Amino acid sequence: MSPEITSIQMFGIKTPIIRAGDDIVQTLEASLQDAGIIPVDGDVIVLAESAVATAENRIVELASVMPGERALSLGEKYGIDPREMELVLQECDELFGGVPGAALTITKGILSPNAGIDASNAPDGHVVLLPKDPRRSSENIRKRLEQRYSCRLGVIIGDSRTQPLRLGCTGIALGVSGFVPVEDARGTFDIYEKPLILTHKAAADNLVSAAELLMGEAGERVPCVLIRGAPVKMVDESSEMPTISMEGCMYFGNIIKGRKEYPEKENQ
Numbered sequence: 001m002s003p004e005i006t007s008i009q010m011f012g013i014k015t016p017i018i019r020a021g022d023d024i025v026q027t028l029e030a031s032l033q034d035a036g037i038i039p040v041d042g043d044v045i046v047l048a049e050s051a052v053a054t055a056e057n058r059i060v061e062l063a064s065v066m067p068g069e070r071a072l073s074l075g076e077k078y079g080i081d082p083r084e085m086e087l088v089l090q091e092c093d094e095l096f097g098g099v100p101g102a103a104l105t106i107t108k109g110i111l112s113p114n115a116g117i118d119a120s121n122a123p124d125g126h127v128v129l130l131p132k133d134p135r136r137s138s139e140n141i142r143k144r145l146e147q148r149y150s151c152r153l154g155v156i157i158g159d160s161r162t163q164p165l166r167l168g169c170t171g172i173a174l175g176v177s178g179f180v181p182v183e184d185a186r187g188t189f190d191i192y193e194k195p196l197i198l199t200h201k202a203a204a205d206n207l208v209s210a211a212e213l214l215m216g217e218a219g220e221r222v223p224c225v226l227i228r229g230a231p232v233k234m235v236d237e238s239s240e241m242p243t244i245s246m247e248g249c250m251y252f253g254n255i256i257k258g259r260k261e262y263p264e265k266e267n268q
Contacts, residue, residue: 006229006231008228009229010213010214010225010228011035011037011225011226011228012215012225013028013223013226014031014034014221014222015027015028015222017221018051018055018223019055020055020057021057023055024051024055024141025145025148027055028145029145029148032226039145039149040149040228041152041153042230042232043153043154043228044153044155044178044207044227044230044232045142045153045225045226046224046226047141047155047157047223048157048159048224049116049134049157050121050122050128052134052141053129053131054121054122056132058128058129058131059123059127059128060127060128060129061125062081062084062125062127065083065084065086065087067085068089070089071085071086071088074089074095074103078102078103079100079101080101080114084114085103087129088105091105091115092107092112093106093108093109102114107130108174109240110172110241110243112130112161113161113162115130116130116159130174131175133175134157135176135238135240136175136238137157137175138156138157138177138178139175139177139238142154146178152178152236154176154179154230154232155177156175156181156204156207156208157173158173158211159172159208160212169212170205170212171210172205173205173207173208174241176239177238178235178236178237179234180203180233180235181202181204181241181242182201182202182203182241182242203230203232204241207227211225
């Protein structure tokens with residue numbers, strides 16, 4: 001019996017520089033045509049959050065921001081422009097601390113440096129905030145593209161993040177529409193027929209990480225990657241990205257627990 005071979009194709013889609021107020025779907029349609037690519041059933045389109053946010057007018061001119069006392073203090077402490085620090089405080093759900101150049105926050109339910117605010121790929125003197133509602137944005141983009149190409153698609157709005165104690169960025173999905181973003185693998189069996197107890201497959205995050213290889217982090221101008229053949233479960237809906245509580249997180253929960261049980265180590 002021959003083994004089943006699964007192949008995935010990825011196409012980086014270059015676009016013009018996306019500016020505030022642009023219709024991102026029209027830009028994608030034109031760029032796909034220029035690339036000679038027509039989406040088909042099951043394709044997943046990964047979009048950089050900065051491109052989506054820019055089109056949604058989520059750009060802020062720093063000169064227009066008046067930092068408060070807390071932003072001035074924290075900006076000095078963490079080496080962050082106090083005007084950007086003010087935006088971090090406005091955008092984040094919670095702030096925990098930081099290192100030089102980055103404040104650690106929870107924003108839209110996930111850990112984010114500087115509340116996901118980005119000065120790269122923004123005009124001079126400006127920063128780009130995260131999309132206001134990534135799930136809704138991904139859904140709107142998916143429906144319009146499906147109507148245009150008469151096929152079922154998945155859309156991800158993705159961002160880059162660092163992993164604890166690791167150097168370098170990987171991908172994370174902020175908003176997903178058209179497929180199941182996290183698949184429950186509990187109850188399936190490993191190669192030794194042992195049942196999996198805790199495992200969930202982060203399908204959307206894995207696809208963003210793969211797309212990041214083509215998108216890059218600098219001036220590549222590839223804010224879109226079309227992935228063909230991804231083994232995902234297509235659905236005609238969008239849902240919030242599943243999250244877990246801080247206490248239930250293996251990393252965060254144990255950091256909190258360790259600080260409570262071993263407070264003396266914080267001063268060593």
